[in-house]
Amino acid sequence: EPEVTQTxxxxxxxxxQEVILRCVPISNHLYFYWYRQILGQKVExxxxxxxxxxxxxxxxxxxxxxxxxPDGSNFTLKIRxxxxxxxxxxxxxxxxxxxxxxxxxxGTRLSIL
Amino acid sequence: xxxxEQDPGPFNVPEGATVAFNCTxxxxxxxxxxxxxxxxxxxxxxxxxxxxSGNEDGRFTAQLNRASQYISLLIRDSKLSDxxxxxxxxxTNAGKSxxxxxxxxxxxx
Numbered sequence: 204e205p206e207v208t209q210t211x212x213x214x215x216x217x218x219x220q221e222v223i224l225r226c227v228p229i230s231n232h233l234y235f236y237w238y239r240q241i242l243g244q245k246v247e248x249x250x251x252x253x254x255x256x257x258x259x260x261x262x263x264x265x266x267x268x269x270x271x272x273p274d275g276s277n278f279t280l281k282i283r284x285x286x287x288x289x290x291x292x293x294x295x296x297x298x299x300x301x302x303x304x305x306x307x308x309x310g311t312r313l314s315i316l
Numbered sequence: 317x318x319x320x321e322q323d324p325g326p327f328n329v330p331e332g333a334t335v336a337f338n339c340t341x342x343x344x345x346x347x348x349x350x351x352x353x354x355x356x357x358x359x360x361x362x363x364x365x366x367x368x369s370g371n372e373d374g375r376f377t378a379q380l381n382r383a384s385q386y387i388s389l390l391i392r393d394s395k396l397s398d399x400x401x402x403x404x405x406x407x408t409n410a411g412k413s414x415x416x417x418x419x420x421x422x423x424x425x
Contacts, residue, residue, distance in 0.1 A: 294359050
């Protein structure tokens with residue numbers, strides 16, 4: 204069964220550094236998402252992406268965050284200047300159509316030191 | 317008010333018990349609904365879609381009441397392996413997905 208893949212599985216970065224999290228959505232999917240989950244807390248929506256542009260973003264997704272689909276297969280989340288509070292699990296998800304369920308990658312654990 | 321609200325939990329039940337989770341949504345544009353389960357430190361995984369006529373998958377039954385904007389999940393004969401957090405999700409046709417905060421279930425021997 205096709206799956207969403209995320210790399211790396213764990214990223215350790217110094218505060219203030221830039222980080223890029225990578226995702227390869229399922230190949231025929233058109234809608235892409237990033238979520239984050241701070242340890243012990245709920246899943247929080249960050250951003251949705253469709254037709255090469257952001258369709259919706261949350262308050263968390265401020266100017267420090269950006270997303271890109273550079274080559275038609277990868278979907279990346281960039282955090283420009285990381286803060287301690289960015290430490291979390293970041294999940295990528297994709298789906299084919301709006302009324303279909305999302306499929307999640309197994310996440311990247313981001314640790315900011 | 318949250319767009320998707322779930323029972324806060326936690327639910328602690330013995331093996332073999334029947335347990336029901338409720339979820340309400342406020343966005344009337346929501347058209348499709350799903351239940352996910354999430355194990356500790358893992359990604360959410362689709363448990364089942366929720367259809368207007370109600371649907372069953374083994375020990376799991378999901379129901380949707382559009383008039384009341386209410387979704388439910390019933391787990392019968394609960395197993396230790398059912399212990400997880402259960403997430404209710406509402407989608408609009410525009411592609412927006414809203415997750416509930418989740419309800420934690422612990423099934424004890």
